């Protein structure tokens with residue numbers, strides 16, 4: 001198994017090639033052993049095909065998200081797992097646009113992505129997945145993920161550190177026996193905190209202890225918003241990019257996370 005000292009992790013690109021470009025530049029600047037994407041390359045933003053050359057040229061090691069599996073298999077929806085009709089309406093608009101604008105070559109490439117990846121960070125074994133180790137589209141929110149569930153994932157899947165994304169909101173929890181659970185967040189859209197920046201995670205060690213730090217990433221969000229407008233994407237999505245407040249995907253969010261937002 002590959003062993004690293006310092007890695008960058010991020011999830012949910014959501015077609016945001018401008019944030020991805022900026023992140024890869026940041027990785028060059030800070031110096032990392034490897035870069036991992038935890039899946040969901042499409043959805044939400046403009047020009048889906050622009051992300052793939054960046055991922056390949058940047059040697060980003062990618063895990064399949066529900067979105068990537070749906071696109072690769074020609075499914076009719078994103079398989080995100082929303083339950084509210086309004087959330088599903090916007091998810092469908094986004095999926096139909098992304099499906100129509102993703103090349104067959106890139107869909108075939110997504111088919112090759114593994115559902116999980118493993119590596120060593122120093123002596124800590126790390127497992128990467130998209131939603132949870134047991135389900136690609138499981139939503140693991142900070143407020144609704146009890147310690148015993150996270151510990152069960154770590155023991156059942158034999159990892160000291162388990163990392164996921166899918167919800168779009170980052171968090172980290174230290175568990176007993178030196179185990180850790182991390183939701184790495186997403187770079188595709190802001191975190192419902194009123195700021196246009198997005199977030200990624202850096203994992204390394206402080207001495208022998210596992211360390212996870214989240215970093216904000218600024219990118220040209222006004223340019224992204226302008227391109228979304230040109231592509232006829234929903235005003236609701238554009239507002240999120242410009243203001244940092246979510247306007248959709250809200251019904252699936254637990255009350256505790258939702259009350260931090262504006263809507």
Ligand SMILES: [Fe+2]
Pocket residue numbers: 039040065066067080130137165166167
């Ligand atoms: Fe997802």
